[in-house]
Amino acid sequence: ETGVTQSPTHLIKTRGQQVTLRCSSQSGHNTVSWYQQALGQGPQFIFQYYREEENGRGNFPPRFSGLQFPNYSSELNVNALELDDSALYLCASSSSSGWSYGYTFGSGTRLTVV
Amino acid sequence: AQKITQTQPGMFVQEKEAVTLDCTYDTSDPSYGLFWYKQPSSGEMIFLIYQGSYDQQNATEGRYSLNFQKARKSANLVISASQLGDSAMYFCAMREISGGSNYKLTFGKGTLLTVNP
Numbered sequence: 001e002t003g004v005t006q007s008p009t010h011l012i013k014t015r016g017q018q019v020t021l022r023c024s025s026q027s028g029h030n031t032v033s034w035y036q037q038a039l040g041q042g043p044q045f046i047f048q049y050y051r052e053e054e055n056g057r058g059n060f061p062p063r064f065s066g067l068q069f070p071n072y073s074s075e076l077n078v079n080a081l082e083l084d085d086s087a088l089y090l091c092a093s094s095s096s097s098g099w100s101y102g103y104t105f106g107s108g109t110r111l112t113v114v
Numbered sequence: 115a116q117k118i119t120q121t122q123p124g125m126f127v128q129e130k131e132a133v134t135l136d137c138t139y140d141t142s143d144p145s146y147g148l149f150w151y152k153q154p155s156s157g158e159m160i161f162l163i164y165q166g167s168y169d170q171q172n173a174t175e176g177r178y179s180l181n182f183q184k185a186r187k188s189a190n191l192v193i194s195a196s197q198l199g200d201s202a203m204y205f206c207a208m209r210e211i212s213g214g215s216n217y218k219l220t221f222g223k224g225t226l227l228t229v230n231p
Contacts, residue, residue: 033218042118042205042221043159056217088157092219103219105151105159 002027004106006091012112013081021076021109023091030095032074033103034066037088049074078111086113117141118206118222126228127196134181135191135225137206145211148189149219150180153203162204165189196229203227 005024013019025032031050035043045058049068063079072093078085088110092103119138127133139148150162165173165180173180181190193200203226207219 031217035219040223042207042223043219045218045220048217050217058218090157090159092159103159104161108157110157 004091004093004104006089006106006109008109009107010110010112012114015081015083015113017081018077018079019081019111021078021089021091021111023074023076023093023106025072025074025091025093026104028095029093029104030072031093032068032072033092033094034074034076035090035092036060036085037090037108038084039087043090046076081113083113086111117220118208120206120222120225122225123223124226124228126230127193129198129229129231130195132192132194133196133227135193135204135206135227137189137191137222139187139189139206139208141187141208141210143210147209147211148180148182149207149209150178150189150191151205151207151221152200153205153224155202159205163191193227198229198231201227201229 004026007022033048034046037043046060047054048056052068065077067075088108090105090108092105094103117140146167148165151159153159163173163175163178163180165182172182177194179192203224205224206222
């Protein structure tokens, strides 16, 4: 079975720009979550998508938005980038019926805002 | 208040020895799950072990075991027979089930484990 794949792996953007990060979920998984991991910190929950709808959100402003597609892949969009948005962005997929195994994570997209 | 506390920023262990990574948690939810993940320098979070709040026995997965002390709200990870490839960041995480928050993981700040030859 394929795991979670994220693209791109690295990205450099200028403050004020917009960025789109992409994630393909693991085969058989219908739920996708996004996490932000700042340097030296643990991941912070951004939001989760299930059946193409956002069904949970962490403490992130509205300029962080997302989409989930019928094939369960997902996008994370960040508008009006700020320097503090520099981080590793992790996508994780899971099955709604198998939560006890947590999520399968991708290798992340490392975003640098300059 | 921090929900997951990992008090060891860094730990060192000799190859083939055992090491314990500490984790304490805070929740009022009677139903929750505790996870440990390994994060090598590549960035991917690798699932290691899971413990449910109602599980009677401590979880084990190969060389990994979870020392679950519910009354103390601790869920320490024990790695036996350390290998050089175990060098990585280790994160403890919790998933609370009730109150509509059954979807997110709350992570600690992590412990950097270095295995010396």
